Amino acid sequence: MKSQRKPDAIMFDVYDTLFLNDTDAWQRAFQQIAEEQGLDITGADLWKRWKKHEVGFRVWRTNMDAPETSPPFKSYETAWRECFEKVFEEDNIPGNAANAARRSVTHMAHRDPFPETVKALSELSTRVPLGVFSNADDAFLRPMLDEYGLTSKFEVVESSESAAVYKPHPRAFKHMFAAMQVEPGKAWYVGDHLYDDIRGGSEVGATAIWINRNDAKPGPGDATPAHEITSLMDLVEMFDRSK
Numbered sequence: 001m002k003s004q005r006k007p008d009a010i011m012f013d014v015y016d017t018l019f020l021n022d023t024d025a026w027q028r029a030f031q032q033i034a035e036e037q038g039l040d041i042t043g044a045d046l047w048k049r050w051k052k053h054e055v056g057f058r059v060w061r062t063n064m065d066a067p068e069t070s071p072p073f074k075s076y077e078t079a080w081r082e083c084f085e086k087v088f089e090e091d092n093i094p095g096n097a098a099n100a101a102r103r104s105v106t107h108m109a110h111r112d113p114f115p116e117t118v119k120a121l122s123e124l125s126t127r128v129p130l131g132v133f134s135n136a137d138d139a140f141l142r143p144m145l146d147e148y149g150l151t152s153k154f155e156v157v158e159s160s161e162s163a164a165v166y167k168p169h170p171r172a173f174k175h176m177f178a179a180m181q182v183e184p185g186k187a188w189y190v191g192d193h194l195y196d197d198i199r200g201g202s203e204v205g206a207t208a209i210w211i212n213r214n215d216a217k218p219g220p221g222d223a224t225p226a227h228e229i230t231s232l233m234d235l236v237e238m239f240d241r242s243k
């Protein structure tokens, strides 16, 4: 990794960058929803049917060919409720969509940090201002960061909900860098997602760093990161080697 200029700030994605957010966790949440509501369906099956709609929401919400034509913002809780409404209606499941969406929000506040997350952020925060922009509702993002004592490590905690726009829309990144009072060209943005994080971060001129924990292979058309790392501790070394 060649040395480069020290950034004025390092900003992070949260889910699957700082905290593990895997399918198992989602299916556990959906199992709880099915049991609480007495539904005759497994959590895994309910999640699979719901996810089909939720993926559609993720595609629908941002038009990167003409970002300003993207539809009006809606929170995850609203979007998730609508996905539950569709599943319950099309599959004739007598569920309560609003309660199911609320339960999903509560669950998203409970994810485990990766083993090195707290240490890496503690070390980096003594060297350079840190911030967060997560595609998340504040109702789950903020309690999760609080639970692990991480809120105080960040100068800025912003979300799609606080910015009323989702990554990779350029307005999400501009909102974040304005809140951080840093020029994008002097910041690193670290994330796990090649579309949301690397494409979005690169397009506004930040140094986009891809955390690739599972040896994923980029596909055709994927954005190219400025750097690739496998652990947040790599950032500490990268920062110390930069000039």
Ligand SMILES: [Mg+2]
Residues within 6 Å of the ligand: 013, 014, 015, 016, 017, 191, 192, 193
């Ligand atoms: Mg992520």
